[in-house]
Amino acid sequence: MTDRKQPAGTETPAVARLRGVLKDAGLVGEGDYAAHLEEKHLRDGEAHEDARGHKRRGPLRRPSAKQSEQDGDEQPGILDLFGTLEWDESYDYKLERSRRLRSRRLGGLALVLALALAALAAPQAAAQELDADDADHPGRTFRDSLASGGDGPEMVVVPAGSFRMGCVSGVDCYPGREEPVHEVTIPRPFAVGSHEVTFAEWDACVSAGGCEHRPDDRGWGRDRRPVINVSWQDAQEYVSWLSGETGAAYRLPSESEWEYAARAGSNTAYAWGDEIGSGRANCAGCRGGWSHQTAPAGSFPPNSWGLHDMHGNVWEWVEDCWHESYDGAAPDGAARQSDDCSRHALRGGSWDAGRALVRSASRFGHGSGIRVGYLGFRVARTLAP
Numbered sequence: 001m002t003d004r005k006q007p008a009g010t011e012t013p014a015v016a017r018l019r020g021v022l023k024d025a026g027l028v029g030e031g032d033y034a035a036h037l038e039e040k041h042l043r044d045g046e047a048h049e050d051a052r053g054h055k056r057r058g059p060l061r062r063p064s065a066k067q068s069e070q071d072g073d074e075q076p077g078i079l080d081l082f083g084t085l086e087w088d089e090s091y092d093y094k095l096e097r098s099r100r101l102r103s104r105r106l107g108g109l110a111l112v113l114a115l116a117l118a119a120l121a122a123p124q125a126a127a128q129e130l131d132a133d134d135a136d137h138p139g140r141t142f143r144d145s146l147a148s149g150g151d152g153p154e155m156v157v158v159p160a161g162s163f164r165m166g167c168v169s170g171v172d173c174y175p176g177r178e179e180p181v182h183e184v185t186i187p188r189p190f191a192v193g194s195h196e197v198t199f200a201e202w203d204a205c206v207s208a209g210g211c212e213h214r215p216d217d218r219g220w221g222r223d224r225r226p227v228i229n230v231s232w233q234d235a236q237e238y239v240s241w242l243s244g245e246t247g248a249a250y251r252l253p254s255e256s257e258w259e260y261a262a263r264a265g266s267n268t269a270y271a272w273g274d275e276i277g278s279g280r281a282n283c284a285g286c287r288g289g290w291s292h293q294t295a296p297a298g299s300f301p302p303n304s305w306g307l308h309d310m311h312g313n314v315w316e317w318v319e320d321c322w323h324e325s326y327d328g329a330a331p332d333g334a335a336r337q338s339d340d341c342s343r344h345a346l347r348g349g350s351w352d353a354g355r356a357l358v359r360s361a362s363r364f365g366h367g368s369g370i371r372v373g374y375l376g377f378r379v380a381r382t383l384a385p
C-alpha cells in the first residue's frame, strides 16, 4: 500500500488548513483566495486546464459563443469553480484588486508563517503513522500494491455513520422506487474508489489474465476514461482479481453504501445542493463541457468526502439484486441478495442521463449480463477490524 496525495485539482488538507489559518487571521476571505488564484494565472501565464482537460498557457479567456455552440454545452471556467468572479469582469479591475490583496497579505506575512507552521506540523506527523486499515481516519486515501506490479485504484476511507436513504430532498423523485425513505446505519468505516474504475485499471486486469472481456471504448479513448461496456458479472471478475492481487477484500459497494458515499452527509438532490448548476458533473443537462461521451476520471470536483463522479459519467453497478422499492431494505448497509437477482442495481446516472437521473437518490436496474456504453462501476473495500 502506498500513500497518495489529494486528487489533482482539489485542495489538499494542508492547503485547507493554511487557508483556514489565513482566514482566521483576517488576512484573506473566500473571495480573496479565488482572486489570488486567478491573479496568479493572469500574472504568470501558468499552465492550466480548460474545460476539456487540455493543458493551456496564458490568461484565462471566456470561451467564444461559437466554441460554446460547438461543444453543445456551457463551458465552465476555473473561476466558476470558486463562484466569486464573473467572466465579464475586466482583467484590469481584477489585477488591481489582486495588487491590493497582495499588499495586505505582505503586511501580515510573519504572523501567517508562524500560524501556518503550527497548523501544519502536528497533523501531518500523525498522518504518516496511519495505514489503509486505520478505521478512525475517514478521508484518507491509499492504493494497495498489486502482486503483478503497480498499484490498485485510489481508495478513500469513508466513515461509519447513519443517514436517511431514498428521496429525502423531494426533488424530481421517482414515485415508489425511492421509497420508503428509511434510516440506514453503516456500522464500520469502509473504503470506496475515489473514481469509477478506468480503462487503464480494467486493461491491467486483462493483461494479467484476471479479466477475460476487453470492452470497446466507442472511440473515446481508454487510459483514464471510465471503463464502459462491462456487465455486473464482468465487474465481479474484476473485484475477484483485485482481491487476489492485493490480499484485501475488494467488492462492489452495497446500494446503501453507495448512496451514503454519494451524499457525503448531504440530504439534498445532489451532494452540492438541489440545483444541478454547471460544471459539477457529466450528464445530459449538467453543463459540464463534455458532449455526449464519458469524461476522464477526476474531471470534476469531488464531493466533500473526496469522491469524483458519484453523479453522472457512468452508471455504477452495485452489489444488490434489483428490487423495485425499499420495502424490506436492510437497515445496516448490507447488500440485498434476494429478489430479482437476474438484474442488479445501478446508481448515479451517466453521460447520457438527464439531471433527474443523476440525483443521489436515483436508482435503476439492468440485466446482470448486459454490456452497454453507459455502464461502469467503482470498487469498495472492506477494512480490517
Ligand SMILES: [Ca+2]
Pocket: 196, 309, 310, 311, 312, 313, 314, 315, 316, 347, 348, 349
Ligand atoms: Ca458515476
